[in-house]
Every structure is written in C-alpha cells, then in structure tokens.
Amino acid sequence: MTDPLLAVEDLRKYYDDGGLFGDDPVKAVDGVSFELSEGETLGLVGESGCGKTTLGRTVVGLEDATDGRITSRGRDVTNVSGAERRAFQQNAQIVFQDPESSLNDRMTVGEIVREPLDGHGWQSPRDREERVFDLLSRVGLREEHYYRYPHQFSGGQLQRIGIARALALEPDFLVLDEPVSALDVSVQARIINLLEDLQEEFGLTYLFIAHDLSVVRHIADRVAVMYLGNLVELGPTERVFRTPHHPYTQSLLSAIPGSQAADAGVTEEEIPLRGTPPSPRDPPEGCAFATRCPAKIHPEGYDLSEQAWAAIEEFRTVLRERARSERSLVETVRRRLGVSDAPEEFAELQSLLFADVTLPADAADVVDRATELAAEGRDEAASAALADAFGSVCDSETPADYERGDGAAHRSRCHRHDEGYAETAPVLRDRAGSVERIRDA
Numbered sequence: 482m483t484d485p486l487l488a489v490e491d492l493r494k495y496y497d498d499g500g501l502f503g504d505d506p507v508k509a510v511d512g513v514s515f516e517l518s519e520g521e522t523l524g525l526v527g528e529s530g531c532g533k534t535t536l537g538r539t540v541v542g543l544e545d546a547t548d549g550r551i552t553s554r555g556r557d558v559t560n561v562s563g564a565e566r567r568a569f570q571q572n573a574q575i576v577f578q579d580p581e582s583s584l585n586d587r588m589t590v591g592e593i594v595r596e597p598l599d600g601h602g603w604q605s606p607r608d609r610e611e612r613v614f615d616l617l618s619r620v621g622l623r624e625e626h627y628y629r630y631p632h633q634f635s636g637g638q639l640q641r642i643g644i645a646r647a648l649a650l651e652p653d654f655l656v657l658d659e660p661v662s663a664l665d666v667s668v669q670a671r672i673i674n675l676l677e678d679l680q681e682e683f684g685l686t687y688l689f690i691a692h693d694l695s696v697v698r699h700i701a702d703r704v705a706v707m708y709l710g711n712l713v714e715l716g717p718t719e720r721v722f723r724t725p726h727h728p729y730t731q732s733l734l735s736a737i738p739g740s741q742a743a744d745a746g747v748t749e750e751e752i753p754l755r756g757t758p759p760s761p762r763d764p765p766e767g768c769a770f771a772t773r774c775p776a777k778i779h780p781e782g783y784d785l786s787e788q789a790w791a792a793i794e795e796f797r798t799v800l801r802e803r804a805r806s807e808r809s810l811v812e813t814v815r816r817r818l819g820v821s822d823a824p825e826e827f828a829e830l831q832s833l834l835f836a837d838v839t840l841p842a843d844a845a846d847v848v849d850r851a852t853e854l855a856a857e858g859r860d861e862a863a864s865a866a867l868a869d870a871f872g873s874v875c876d877s878e879t880p881a882d883y884e885r886g887d888g889a890a891h892r893s894r895c896h897r898h899d900e901g902y903a904e905t906a907p908v909l910r911d912r913a914g915s916v917e918r919i920r921d922a
C-alpha cells in the first residue's frame with residue numbers, strides 16, 4: 482500500500498500565551514489523528530472555536546505542533562525547518578475564509594498571485610508572469626485582471642484570486658478554511674464548482690473546513706467532526722450523515738430540517754445541547770463532550786428519572802462553570818438557562834432545577850449537601866460530592882476510538898460504543914425533551 486498523502490498522529494497544538502487566567506494553555510487541538518489519501522476531500526466540521534482553523538494551519542506548517550506527528554507520503558514533516566519546511570509548504574497551501582482581509586490591498590492581483598513564485602525563486606521572471614496569466618484563466622479570471630487591485634473585485638472574484646495564489650506553486654494539498662462562508666449563496670456554488678474542477682484537473686487533495694454541513698455533504702468524500710480539540714467521529718460522508726454514531730454528530734445533524742439521520746432511527750426531534758462548549762483552556766477530564774452530552778452514561782446505583790438526571794447534570798455544570806469563570810451565580814445561570822429571573826442563592830437554584838423532580842432519599846441527601854457546601858462558598862467540595870455520587874465513566878475516562886459498522890473506515894469516540902452500554906440512538910430517543918424541560922422550568 483502506498484503511503485497516504487498526509488498522516489496526522491495524535492497531533493496537539495497548545496497556545497501558551499501566559500494568559501490572564503493562570504498558566505493553563507489553550508488546548509486548541511488536543512490529540513487528533515487522521516489520514517488523507519491522494520485526491521480525496523476530507524470535510525472538517527464543528528462549532529466555532531473547536532480548533533478547525535488551528536488544525537488546518539498546523540497541518541500545513543503555518544503553526545508548529547506542540548506534540549504528535551505529521552507525515553507526508555511517509556516523510557516526517559512535523560516542525561521541520563529550512564529547506565525541508567519550504568519544500569513541504571510549497572506542497573501544502575491554505576485558502577482563507579475572508580479573501581478581503583487575506584489579500585494585500587496595495588498589491589495588484591498579478592503581484593499577489595506571483596508572490597509565492599517570487600518567494601520560492603520559481604523559474605524565470607518571465608515564466609512566472611506567464612504562470613500567473615495561466616492561473617488567472619484557470620480560476621475564471623481574465624488577463625486584464627492582472628493589473629487591477631483587490632478593491633476592484635467582488636467577494637467571489639477575490640476568492641478566485643486567493644485560490645490562484647494558493648495553486649501557484651503547484652501544491653498537491655490544499656486546506657480550504659471556510660472558503661465560501663463569507664460569500665453570497667449564489668456565488669458559493671460557483672466557487673465550489675471551481676474547486677471541484679481544479680481538484681479533478683490537478684489531482685488535488687483537500688481538507689475542507691466548514692460549519693455549513695450541506696456544503697460538506699456535497700463536496701467531501703469523508704467527514705471529520707471536531708469538538709473541543711478532538712475528532713469525535715470520522716467516516717465516509719454519506720455514512721456519517723445517514724448513520725451518525727457520536728451523540729455530538731447526532732445532535733448537529735438533528736438541527737438540519739429533513740435530515741436523513743432520522744431515517745437511521747436516531748430521533749426526529751432536534752437534540753438540543755446544554756450550554757456552550759467548555760473553555761479549551763480547561764477541557765473536562767474524561768470525555769471532552771461529557772458536560773453537554775445528551776446521551777451521557779449514568780452511574781449505577783441510583784434509579785432516577787431522566788428529568789432528575791438532567792437536573793443533576795445542570796446543577797453540576799453550573800457549579801463547574803461558576804467556579805472556573807468566577808462569574809456570579811446569577812450570571813452563570815442566566816447564561817446557561819436563559820432565565821431572566823435567575824436565582825441568587827444556591828438553595829433557590831436547587832428549587833428551580835429540581836422543581837418537578839422527586840429524588841429518592843439517598844440522592845436528595847447528596848444534592849442537599851452539595852447545595853450547603855456551595856452556599857458556604859466551597860464550590861470544589863460541592864462539585865466533588867456530586868461527582869462522587871453521580872459521576873460516570875464519561876467524567877473520568879477518555880473514550881477510545883471505536884470502529885463502527887464494517888471496517889475501520891467509520892469511527893467514533895464515545896463510551897457508549899463499549900459493549901456494556903446501550904447505544905446512543907435509543908438513549909437519545911428516550912431522553913428527548915428532558916433538556917427543554919429544565920429550560921422551561
């Protein structure tokens with residue numbers, strides 16, 4: 482078997498900016514592995530801030546990796562320098578989301594596209610000029626555009642210029658970082674078609690970053706779903722869209738009207754996620770998705786209703802977020818639950834969350850104790866009491882990468898894929914509605 486065009490193993494990129502909040506680095510990419518075969522398109526999706534851009538920049542060598550390995554056709558290109566770096570960067574280029582700000586407005590279009598050729602001393606000046614004319618025509622621009630300035634172009638044309646520039650040095654691999662998100666919908670389709678034509682013509686390999694799932698479904702052969710610096714699911718595009726396995730993917734897809742994921746028996750209702758992602762400076766221990774997971778595994782030993790579990794999880798998250806952000810209780814609850822009349826005391830929060838919930842005595846004792854501790858300002862002790870009683874494998878262990886379906890092509894990182902637990906889809910169906918009930922409380 483030939484070596485893949487790109488192989489990424491347990492890649493990490495931490496930003497250590499000696500931040501205001503102590504010494505914890507921002508774990509923008511936190512242990513990502515995947516391979517890219519020649520000529521394929523891998524779509525990369527996930528919420529804003531989950532690390533997509535950082536991953537893209539790191540795999541083309543614009544950022545140094547903190548840990549892990551990147552190989553290109555079997556050659557180690559992690560953090561290389563000098564001639565090796567130049568050779569790799571020539572081969573791996575990036576197209577940015579916002580062509581308006583990524584292109585230098587003081588240079589003519591010809592100069593912009595020629596710049597990488599000049600920088601690499603590509604052939605003779607005359608050859609470079611010819612190459613630029615050729616590139617402009619390949620991306621659907623005309624010769625006279627060579628002498629114009631970026632401000633004279635529309636967004637779609639600017640993106641064509643960005644693509645021409647990225648192709649100048651005849652790379653094999655392009656990271657396309659939300660290349661159409663800043664464009665009008667009508668223009669998006671034309672740029673996507675252009676990218677597909679260029680891929681076919683030059684045998685290019687793409688890492689296509691997008692938050693628009695329908696664009697990814699159209700263009701990608703495989704799709705990787707990213708959450709808080711991790712790839713939680715990766716597989717052939719249609720398989721992931723039709724039979725998503727990870728609860729995060731299931732939730733993302735459930736938000737698309739008419740999504741076919743419902744055909745796979747996931748659920749027809751939208752699966753809402755609680756709150757916002759945790760800070761990448763302080764990701765949860767165990768599974769990165771645990772604090773928002775609608776399919777989180779409950780520990781054994783308590784027989785509680787789904788509504789009770791949802792209330793307990795919400796209580797834990799409020800405590801955790803308040804302790805870490807140093808926000809007031811009122812503000813934390815307001816942000817999470819969107820209630821205008823947020824409680825000022827933990828006892829009130831407890832009443833709000835557990836209003837319609839009956840807890841058995843042993844569970845109620847733990848919740849009461851945690852409320853008392855929190856009221857005394859002992860948030861960590863309160864969190865620990867709740868974790869001791871109600872924590873599960875999701876809070877304490879990082880899930881393995883499980884193969885799904887036939888062969889290794891589709892994988893997902895969730896403890897529920899372990900034989901001992903119920904799979905995600907039926908659990909999500911059973912729990913549908915329990916998050917909303919808390920919000921409406």
Ligand SMILES: Nc1ncnc2c1ncn2[C@@H]1O[C@H](COP(=O)(O)OP(=O)(O)OP(=O)(O)O)[C@@H](O)[C@H]1O
Pocket residue numbers: 496498507508509527528529530531532533534535536761
């Ligand atoms: N140079 C930097 N220094 C410190 N933190 C950074 C830096 N660049 C990115 N980050 C942080 O790393 C995390 C991941 O950011 P990144 O831009 O990679 O996410 P993203 O998924 O591409 O988001 P978006 O869709 O909004 O572009 C964020 O918390 C971001 O604030």
